Amino acid sequence: QLQLQESGPGLVKPSETLSLTCTVSGGSVSSRSYYWGWVRQPPGKGLEWIGLIYYSGSTYYNPSLKSRVSISVDTSKNQFSLNLSSVTAADTAVYYCARHDYGGNFDYFDYWGQGTLVSVSS
């Protein structure tokens, strides 16, 4: 059974960089069949897609965050990571990593991590 687990600091200071890692077990980030992604959810609000990465390093980013986001993959550790720079209080959210399945005309997140709350505060 595929499992994803987010890890990283729960508190980040304003203007600094938020860094999270997603460790995948029961599957491989090197699979050519999937992308791997990040989604966030501010407290009491809805879901927002952040970005996707393929095993090769190819990425898609949400245009609203693109200038501050970087997602990378480490196939040797079966992990992928999120960096979000110049954070503000508006970046306080639960951050989820997820597997993104896709095909000719379909795409969806089928496996999700449990999520990790990151608060931005001095």
Place this chain on the structure above:
Amino acid sequence: QSVLTQPPSASGTPGQRVTISCSGSSSNIGSNTVNWYQQLPGTAPKLLIYSNNQRPSGVPDRFSGSKSGTSASLAISGLQSEDEADYYCAAWDDRMNGPLFGGGTKLTVL
């Protein structure tokens, strides 16, 4: 900016049938498939419906999805107390070049 519009809330009594709508545009629902996610309180989202009307293994057939033009709907029949959750529609958006989520609908079982 692309948007998927859902009603903020919906409700029903046990055994009832409820529907949740999701309205988009030609750049998302109009040209790509729709997915629905269920988020129980305090948990991660769970894929409920994919490719407009397909259920992943383990999802009861009480849940069904449909799509017409630039709109989609999620129907829940035989409503149960454990269905009380937030429901999100999502579709790839060609302008954003990524998946777009609706604002979510909070379903209350009265």
